[in-house]
Every structure is written in structure tokens, then in C-alpha cells.
Amino acid sequence: MIIESYVLGRWMTGKGEGQPLYHAVTGEYIGSASTEGLNMGEVLDFARQKGNKALRKMTFQQRGLMLKALALHLQQHLPELYSLSYKTGATKADSWVDIEGGIGNLFSYASLRRKLPDLPYWPEGEAHLLGKAKTFMGHHLLLPKEGAAIHINAYNFPVWGMLEKIAVNFMAGVPAIVKPATVGCYLTQAVVKHMVNSGILPEGALQLLCGSTGNLLNEVNAQDTITFTGSAHTGLQLKSNPTILQNNVSFTMEADSLNAIVLAEDVEPGMPEWDLFIKEVRREMTLKCGQRCTGVRRILVPENKIDLVQNDLSKALSQTVIGNPLNEKVRMGSLAGKTQKAEVLKQVSLLLKTSELVYGNLETVEVVDANAQAGAFISPLLLRNNQPLHTSEVHNIEAFGPVSTLMPYRNLEEAITITKLGKGSLVSTIVTASRNTAREYVLEAGTYHGRILILNQQCGKENTGHGSPLPMLVHGGPGRAGGGEEMGGLRGIHHYMQRVALQGSPDMLTAVLQQYQPNATGIPATIHPFKKHFEELEIGYQLITKSITMTSELIDAFANLSGDHFYAHLRNTDFEGTMFTQQVAHGYLLLSLSAGLFVDSYEKNPVLLNYGIDELRFTKPVYPGMSFHVRFTCKEKISQDKKEPTDIARGIVKWLVEMIDDENDELIGIATILTMVKKLEQ
Template sequence: MINEGQFNLSSPFRGTGGLAGGKLQSYVTGHWISGEGDGQLLFDAVTGEPIASASTKGLDFDSVLAYGRSVGNPALRKLSFHERGRMLKALALHLMAKKEKFYQVSYHTGATKADSWIDIEGGIGNLFSNASLRRKFPDLPYCTDGEPIGLSKGGTFMGHHIMVPKEGVAIHINAYNFPVWGMLEKCAVNWLAGMPAVVKPATITSYLAEVVVKEIIASGILPEGALQLVCGSAGDLLDHVTGQDVITFTGSKSTGLILKGHKRIMEESVPFNMEADSLNCIVLGEDAIPGKPEWDIFIKEVRKEITVKAGQKCTAIRRIFVPEHLLEDACVALSKSLAQTIIGNPLNESVRMGALAGKGQRDEVKEHIQKLLAASQIAYGSLDSVEVIDADPQKGAFLSPILLLNETPFSTESVHEVECFGPVSTIMPYKNLDEAILLAKKGKGSLCCTMVTANDQLATQFVVGAATHHGRILVLNEECAKESTGHGSPLPMLVHGGPGRAGGGEEMGGVRGVKHYMQRVAIQGSPTSITAITRSYQPKAKTTEEEKHPFRKYFEELEIGDSLLTHKRTVTEADIVNFANISWDHFYAHTDHTSLQGTPFEKPVAHGYFILSAAAGLFVDARKGPVLLNYGLEECRFMKPVYAGSTIGVRLTVKEKLPQDTKDESDIPKGIVKWLVEITDETGEYVALATILTMVKRKV
């Protein structure tokens, strides 16, 4: 066992919310447990001192997964999307209040305050974003997927798709570079979907994940079993997975392929999402010459991607492609910019680049640089020395930013295959845009790519040409640079992943990401049965008609299928003329008898929006009641011309209900009701279909 005497108790982190030394604990089966034996020593990236140890020896991983499935899964599955979303929001607020504690521990990883902001507040931001995503889902534990499908001529047989939470556990095997963001960006999605998680952070920075999980568990916000943490080796964890589990992996492609090929994973057909480190690139457009705003934007973006997190980002720029006549200018400008980077102890506010996560990582980066130097040369930086402030470069895992130059990118394969996971990037020339596209694709699949240009024609050509080999492409120029989140920032509402070398997976992505943790099922039956299952009214399903007008009912009183069949109204020529004068819509089809030849119309046709307005006049209850306001129009289609003399009637049916949260004590409790509006003429045929939304009071 490692005792407290082995740790430097005078560390600048002590007494400021930092680590206390000793052995990390895993949170499994509802308990904090320390593994047996000495475990793996973990070191401060800045000072090189041991700060903790981690061991999972003695943990029963079969029981860990069984606990998640039997305790955490049912607890989350019974909650609706809206309840899960509110849970995420509460957790995000709680963690944001504790963030300073996390910052103090994060300094151990070599991260600056700005680096830690990406990891800590970026991770918490994912919770907030996914909490808001609940509004895209029904107030149910499951949801529909896509549109309903008619399967019969008479409309009595139909199909749909629903998605239900899987009955297993989401197992997240994360990389060392973002121990908070990597955990929360994944967990936010599986929790919203209704699945529990077992998080296995990379051991060397797992002490930061442990601190965050301690706060999560202490908050009591999540149901028991919704989150388990493994600090140390994964042991035989994957030997116990089932087809109801989902595995995500972030890290090197070589490790990912080993895990993906695990016998149990293949036998059980376990979904496996891999997000592998890739050779991402940036391309300087031919129009972005020195003196142009895009030139400065390009230099700034490359410097940032080399130095932020000391280059330890799966999205960092590894390859830089510039027009060949700008190669020398770009090398000089980037070297000058990198030379301004202050390196050292991240506790010093002037420091802009800290240490790598550990000496092992630094040694690996140097080894990979040596491979690249067989065909490249150093344009800036040094492998052997680095100037640092408030730190010892020998004790800490420091490395100078390195800019490599390769003038033969088409005849050098190593520059498109060897990734240095640190502050290293290689600049290369291209002759024309077609060459730039080919070079970008030589990475054989990347997470992200940036094109810096003010020429949208060039941007279009590049994006369409390079899209097959990238998960995300940023077009960066003066117009968006100020508000752009940058090359290396995955966003919760967009997919994060990439083809080929990047792993072939997708994470986040808004609604798309949530559905990775759910099972899609095709359902078939009558419209009435499908309505009952989906809790969304399907046309031709049975309805319920009562004497009480549905606009007299409170939100809680309304049921899916509640319906009103209105009286009828005959449309006149005066209606058409008057609506044209009121709306100032004098489109010829409504007002000009002489211009209808060669059109679908026999005579002037009623305005579609008049028909919708007339329908509202038929179904609205004019008295003050629970309906507060018209919230909007979601869908509307005009299906048949309505001429003067036609008689229209309306059926109004409750289609779906969505609760709304009260903003404060003065806010009116309410929800949104979606109504199907079916407008027919005297023949019984549809002339219009629409979905309108109203805001309706709750009783309490």
C-alpha cells in the first residue's frame, strides 16, 4: 500500500481543494470501494510528484454491470424524457456551483485555466444542452421515430417506429485528455435516453473524474445505479457485456480495434462506438493571403490548436495545408506566433501552455516526432529543450510546441499516418484545390477539418469534395470568426466522430445521439392501436367526443383523441374578395378571372390562409377559459382548391401534449397542446390538414 508519507504535503495544490493523496476509489454497486494492492501510481504532470494511486483489483465487474442493469436501468427507464432532462439541468447547476474545486484538481493534469474551462465547463455545458433537448421529445419514457406509414387503402392498417431505452448499461471507456468533458458529454446523452452508465476514465487522470463523480453522487440528483465509476484497470469488464449494453471508446485507433474485436462484444453484437484520434487538418484557401483578415484568423487558429491542452485533443490540427507560394510566409508567421506562447506551471496566470498529462505521454510524442523527421524537418521548436516558468522542465512533462515542415506530402505517407498526440503539427504545400482535397483525404478519415476562406465557391468545392472523409468541416472566415467555437470544439447538437481512421462512430448530435442508446422497433396495427402506443393521435384513429368543448378543458383534463366536429360554413365570393383586401394578398389565382388558363384552377380560389382562418372561426370557443394563446402552426398543407360555393367543416383533435416548466413563482403553470385540424368540403374530401399549437393552463 502507498502511504501518505510518500506524497509531498507541501504541494501548491494542497489546502485549495486539490487532492489529498492516497488511493482513488471506484463507485460501484452503490458504494465507494478501494481496490486491493498498491495499484498504479499517478503523477502530477507539472512537478512529477506522485499524487495518488489507483487499483481495481478485487472488483467484481460482473456484479457492477448487473447492478447497473437491475437498479439503475429500471429507475431511469420509468422516467420520461422531460423528467430526465430536468434531472440533467439540476445536475448541471449543482456541478457549476462546485466548479472551482474541479479547477484546483485539474491543474495536476498540466492544464491551464483555459484548458480546464474546456474540460470542466464544457462538460457541464453538455448537461445543460441535453437538458434543453428534452423539448424535442414527448413527455414519455419512449418516443416515435420518423413519420407514420400508411399500409392500406382504407387507412385501417398502418405502421410506425418507436424507440425505447435499451435494458443494459452504457460503458464509457474514455481518454486521458478530457476526464470531465469526456465523461459528461457521453453520460448526458445516455441519461436522457434512459440508460445508466459505467465510466472507465483513463487511469492517469482519473483522479479528476473521481472528484467530479463524488459531487454527483453526493448531490443525490441521479437515481441510484445511474452512474458507476471505475478508477483503474478495466479488468474483465468486457467479458460480461450483453446485447442490451452499449460501449463507447475514445482513444487510439489501435486500442479501439482491440476492444472492438473482443470475443464477447462480437458474440453478443454489442453496439460499439469508437471515436479514435485522427490526423485532422486545416486548409488555407488561395484567397487568404497575408494582409487579408482570413490570414490572421488562420495563424491564430493553428497556434491555438497546437497549444491548447498542449495539443492533447483528439480534434487538434495535425496537418496544415497551404498554397505552395505561401508556404514560406506561413512558416514564418506561425513560428513567430508560437514563439509568443508562455509555457510553464498552469497556476501562473501568464502561462498559456502547460504540461502534457505525464512523462510517458511526452516520451511517446517524441518517439512519433522522430518517425516524422525521417521525411520532415523542424521549422519551429526543439525536442531537447523548452523554456518554462515556475516549474522544472525536467521534473514536469513539458514539451516545446513543434512545427514540422514537409515539402513532399504526396510522396510521404508517414505524415498522414503517424499522429503525435501533443503540441505538434506539420505544414505542407498544395498546388490547387483539387490537391488540397486529396491531401485532406489522405488522413483516411478524420474527426474534423477546417477550410479558411472568404470565397464561398472555394468553400463549397472543398466541403463537397472532402466530406466523405470527415465527421465535421468548419468553414472559417471574417464573417463567423468572432463567434465561431473553433476548429477543435465538438458541439452537443452536432455529431462528433468520423469515418475510417477516426473510428467510424458518432457521438452527441442532438436527437440522433440519444437514439444510439435506444432500440428502434417497427410497430404495425390500426390507427387506434398505434395512437394508444405512441400517445400521438394518428389520422383515422377512434376519437372521443364530449359535450364539453375541448377549449374548456385544462391541460391535465385533455386526452389524446379528444375531438370536436364543428358546424359548417359556405365560402362566398365576398369572403375571397374581403380576405384579399384585408391581407393585401392579391395573387392572381384569388382575384383575376382572366389569368387562370394553364393553371390548376377553374375559377378564383379561396386563399389557403383564409380557409385556415375560417376553420379557426369554426372550432374556437370564444369564452375565456384554460386556452391562453395560439402558440404556432407546426404543419399545414392545402390539398384541394376551395371555390366560392364550397362548404367546409372541421374536425379538431388532440394530437399530442407537451408540458412546460414554470420559469418562476409568478409564471402560469401550463403546457403545449398540439391539435390536428382536418378541414373537409361537402364531398368529405380533405381540403387542408394542419397541426396547430395552443398554450393551455394547468389546474395547479
């Protein structure tokens, strides 16, 4: 049986015998995977012409709801996905990280829609005034790239590896071509089938290659984006493709790295941090059978405690039950396949040239409810290297399995030096109860690691672990780790968008960006803005309020009401040596009085509530006797989805509030306030 690929809007089978796939636990034949005969140029063109054009028309809000719908749909098929995941050698805990962790990424990126405009593109950052007459300005705009996101993924996480990446490119408005590692592509395929059958994705948004990439990378152009997860050696080969280099195609690599965990000198046996350290190393060595790009490969401990650590780690590892992942007692399954097992043992043999094996067995392993010879089982292997500053293998060779190496250090400076010998990693952990140690480690070692976990008693129960990347934080690292960044919340979306610097008049930029820009011509209000429903409001709809005069009585009353008796707000203050010449109004008094000027009072209207303030600045002191008015403008609109069918249909309206001195037409304050406004259609 050939595992089908999903391309050109249909399921297709490649030619030839393909690569055979086997059950990681039983060794049984599953099928084979081949993409031979598929036209990769057509696959890319289909993504660009169909998927890209459909996604780039959707707003961020629509894309976010699409991700949410996908996540909810996949949750309905968890039993089937777990059943397939066991065939990869994964335990229930391993599968949870892969499957539900991946679905969690969809939910996380879906939630980012609340921070993004209700537009297909993203007016980024603040406006920049470029002329004294206020007729020339600049702004940055992010547009979805017109190509495809090509994801070449590793074999350790067939589901998470795909979902954590497509969540980002879909949110940006770019289609994906996913090439999972062939050994577990049948699990990735099952997820894609459910997403395709859901009808949630537009045609061409997602394609799947089960097998080789063929000549796909020879067909890319500058609008495409490539991400790769795997070995640094393979990544370099792909990145060096002449087409990629010639067209300056964006290529992000997340390579396996020799991640380090450091037990600080202040941690002693019996301390909570000691137990956390032992637990964390054991988990990192055995979760997913050690097949994690973020796994702990180097264990650094003070030289006077290395024997104690070795003893405690050995005891902890000996309690790990290995075998059939379907057995509830099993805590570590198998490697993904016998090919992977052979590769791990090969790398361990190289490490043993300068290290010794202090726990585990290279030849045999006791398993529960399984045949050790039929499956790709392996013992946890703890090595020890007593001269980490004078041997290179432990800093250059990675055995991608349940393999880690203990090594001693004399002081924190030396520990930091040793971690840097790995030439860059995805993550490092420092286990310490000392704030000074944590600070020194982060500041001195941080340039060599993409992420640092500071682990102590306080976060011991809640922390997600050394090896757990999170959607809102970047996942990647410098040097050997690939030099890239994935996920990272809004930062990740930037990766699939082109930043354009716009220059022009405020009116022109308002028209292009569909967000009101300061100093643009407003649309004079014929009725009060608060009497308009969400759909009726236009960007630029503007109310000029009447004026109000500041008095000492108002300032005194606000001071008494709020309890803010800062010296500058008092009449009898000696203002010599201060920034003020006399009693000055509270900034929040200005905002409160402004609200009194622009709020439509007494009658019920479509405004449901005040949602908050995004930006607020007080730009000029206001003294008694000064008069000001407010220019109140509809700046941006964001539609909201109903959480419950009975909810009131509504949207968020952002208003630019400009407080203006009557005498010289200068700003005394500026804010962006948000209101929740009822829609006409329920």
C-alpha cells in the same frame, strides 16, 4: 492512497498497488488507481436492474430536467474542479473547455426536452397509412435499450469526455458505466462525487471505474452500448472482443485522427483570413498542450506561401508562455504526464525520418514558475514535410501533443488529395474568402471528414474553432477517425434506443403510442376542449365543428386584408393553363376560418395562448360554394416546468386540425397547432 471507484451504489477500493498517478506539473505523487477485485458482471447487472429500470420509467421531460439540475449543481463546485484540473497540466483556458464545456453539454441536452414528447419513449416521425380503408397503418417507435452505456474515455478531457456522453444516454433513458483514462481519473471522480451527493440521479444511473476495465467487456450483451475515445489501435483491439462480435454489441469509436487545416490559394498576407489562419493553428497547437483528438496535425498551404506561413507561425508560437498553469501569464501547461511526453517524443522521432523540425526544441523548454524536469513540459514543435504526396509517415503517425506538420500543395485538387491520405479524420478546416473554393472543398473532401469548418472574416470572431465539437452537431468521422458519431442533438439519442416498426389499427397505435393517430376513434367532446385544464384533457378528445361555406366575398376580403393578391385568388383571372378551374381560397383563409370554428370565444378559459403550428398542409383546392367542417382532436400533451416560482403552471397541448370537405368527406387541409394550457394545480 487508492482512488475509489463508485459501483453498486457505493464507493469501493480496488485491491493491489494499482497504477500510480502523478501531478503533471510538479511530478508529486497523487495516489494510485485500481479496480482489481471488482466484479464487473455485478457492475453491469446493477446498471441494468437498478439504473435502467429507473431511467426508462422517466419521461424525456423529467430526464431533461434531471440534466439541468445536474448542470446547475456542478456549477456550484467550479473552484474545486479547477483546482484539481491544474494537476493535469491544464491552464485556466484548458480547464474551462473541459469543465464548463462539459457542463454546457448537460444544459444543451436538457434543452432538447422541448423537442421531445412527455413520454418515456419516442413515437418517431410520421404515421404511414397502409390500407385504402384507413384501418391499417404503421409508425416507428424508439424505446430505451435495456442495457448500459459503457464509456471508455481518453485522458485529455477528464470532465468533458464523461459529461458529453452521459448527457446523451441519460436523455435516452439508459444508465452509464464510465471508465476515464486512469492518468486523470481523480478529476472525473470529483465530478462523480458531486453528482452522487446531489441525490439527483436514481440509484444505478451512474457508475465509475477508476482503473482497468478488467473483464467488463466480456460481460456485455446486445442491449449494451459501448463508446470508446482514444487511439485507433486500442479501439480496434477493444472492438475485436469476441463477446462484442458474437452479440453484435453496438460499439462507437472516436479515434485520434490526423486532422488537416488548409489555407486556400486566394488568401494573401494582410488579409483577415491570413491572420485567422495563423491564430487558429497556434491555438490548436497549444490549447490543452496539443492533447486534443480534434487538434490540427497537418497544415496545408500553397507552395509559394509556405515560407511566409512558417515564419509567421514561428513568431506566433514564440509568444506562447509555457509553465505552471496557476501562473496567470502562462498560456500552455504541461502534457498529462511523463509517460505521455515520452510517447510524444517517440512519435516525433518517427515523423522526423521524412520531415524536419523548423520550430521548437526536442530536449529543452523554457518554463515559468515551474521545474521543466519535474513536470511533463514540452516545447511546441512545428515540423515541415516538403513532399506530402510521396511520404507516408506524416499521414499515419500522430504525436498527441503540441506537434503539427507544415506541407505545401500546388492547387486545391492536390490539397484535397493530401487531406484524404490521412484515411479519415474528425475535422478539417478550410480558410478562404472564396465561396467557390469553400464549396469545392466541402463537396470533394467531405466524405473523409466528420466535420468541416469554413473559416473566413465573416465568422472570424464568433466561430468556436477548428477543434471544438458542439452538442447539436455530430462528433466523429469516417475511417481512421473511428466511423462513429457522438452527440449530434436528437441524432445522438437514437444511438441508445431501439427502433421498432409498429403495424396495426389507428386505435391500437393510439393506445400504444399515447399520441392520437389519424383515423383513430375519437372521444366525443361533451364540453368544449378549451374549457378543460391541462390535466383534464385526454388524448383523442375530439370536437366536430359546425360547417362553413366558402364565398367569393370571403376570398376577396381576405385578399384585401392580407395583401395576398396572387392571381389564383382573383375572380377575373383566366384559369386556362393553371391548376385551377376558378377563383380559389387562400390556404391561410382556410386555417383562419377553421380557427373560427374550433376556438371557444368570448369567455376566459384555461387556454393561455396559441403557441404555434408544427405542420400545415393544404391538400385540395377550395372554391366558392364548397362547405367544410373541422375535426379537432387532442393529439399530444407536454408538461412544462416553471422558470420562476411565480409562473403559471401550464403545459403544451398539440391539436390535430383536420379540415374536411362536407360533400365527399375528403381532407382539404391538415395542421398540428399548439396551445399553452393552464394546469389545475399551481
